[in-house]
Amino acid sequence: MNRSSLSNYTYNDFEKIVLEKIPLIDVRAPIEYEKGAFLNAINLPLMNDEERHLVGICYKEKGNKEAVKLGHQLVSGDLRKSRIDAWSSYITKHPNTMIYCFRGGQRSAITQKWIKEATGNDVLRLQGGYKAFRNYLIEELSPEKQISTPILLGGYTGSGKTILLKELKNAIDLEGIAHHRGSSFGNHVTPQPSQIDFENNLSYALISHKHEKHKYMILEDESRNIGYCFIPKELFEFFRKGNLVVLNVPFEERVQITFNEYVLMSQANYIDTFGHSTGLIEWSGYITRSINKLQKRLGVEGHKRLLNVFEDAFKIQIGSNKPDLHRNWIEILLKEYYDPMYSYQMKKCTREMVFQGNAKEVIDYFKMLA
Known part of the structure; x- marks a missing residue:
């Protein structure tokens, strides 16, 4: 499969991820990662704990649109570049890397988009994110x-x-x-x-x-x-x-x-x-x-x-x-x-x-x- 054609592409062959020990980037906040993650996963968050906390408050008070807007404001400029660089560096060392957030939604999609814009490279994200993969493992x-x-x-x-x-x-x-x-x-x-x-x-x-x-x-x-x-x-x-x-x-x-x-x-x-x-x-x-x-x-x-x-x-x-x-x-x-x-x-x-x-x-x- 040509990775250059996979912008916004998701992946849900969880068995293959296990058997091939595919590297994963967990873009959730550190506090989420520490509660539970997966083998071969590294935590390179889109937002740190404090940023996620502030965005969460904004979401409850003003809704999703304003929360996303605040998230972009908090993670911008040099901070945004440093996080893209961290993702890109890891992907360069592990070309088959995939990414995930909690439900495979906004955070992993934003990460996927930023990597594409900055490097021209696509990265697959887990369909359903951490929750879907975790449910699969529990069933097994x-x-x-x-x-x-x-x-x-x-x-x-x-x-x-x-x-x-x-x-x-x-x-x-x-x-x-x-x-x-x-x-x-x-x-x-x-x-x-x-x-x-x-x-x-x-x-x-x-x-x-x-x-x-x-x-x-x-x-x-x-x-x-x-x-x-x-x-x-x-x-x-x-x-x-x-x-x-x-x-x-x-x-x-x-x-x-x-x-x-x-x-x-x-x-x-x-x-x-x-x-x-x-x-x-x-x-x-x-x-x-x-x-x-x-x-x-x-x-x-x-x-x-x-x-x-x-x-x-x-x-x-x-x-x-x-x-x-x-x-x-x-x-x-x-x-x-x-x-x-x-x-x-x-x-x-x-x-x-x-x-x-x-x-x-x-x-x-x-x-x-x-």
Whole structure:
């Protein structure tokens, strides 16, 4: 299709946008973008939050015509040029970029028109805008849209379930999409996506999975909530109908995997974000807060002992630059908190366990199913 003939042209093949990872420019105000947007979208607004607020007041008091007039007055001259330049620069780097506003109406149409006038280039805008694309993604989260049979991967904390999932082409990494490790110590330095973004990103993953026509969908055996994000109720119930495969890993290996995630990788992320000294202090505060959340389950003495072992390990690390003693509190954490909780959950589990084995055996089983 010749883009030079597409002035004011709209586009609504949302599946293609997902599968081809088409870049998007969101011209809504930042406050709208932060509430929810789409993968591969960048926020280059037509109006900032204050400008949008003023135009909104004008619309309520004087109607659409005067509101549009005010919008043109607020975004004019050098400010208008700077925003056109930002759009054009991004489109130059990503020629197949499309644009959207909330309903695919005035803001994206004005953006489309200004880009055409300034550069002679056309850019497609999403028909129905954010609202239409969002509705499409919500529909794709329904169980009826899924063509694969779910299988749940279980196992004690520290078994490396997420590591194993990354080796499977037919897996959906729910924790990765939620940006959370799915435990009391699951936070990352950077925040989780908003609930809307989580749903949108999960829908992207499910659409891509369906397009690849996998017979099975491998998922970690999660609770409905993954940190602050939650799986839509009907979809979660669909996932829970899957049979269970259990990953068995020796305790010592689980300690090492947990040490790698909770200490080495987590500290590295904090250090990258805050610098070495501040990063370690911030990480220590995060671990302390996480331990404090467990006081009710561990009891006063159990909580105090776990916290003391952690604090001792951290002091030694600061003095010697050796983090090895953090394995001590991780051992306690697994034995006295995670393992009893998982054992209790397994006793209550009513799903059929169709296979269990070590990492290689579980991978071989999944590959056999495929």
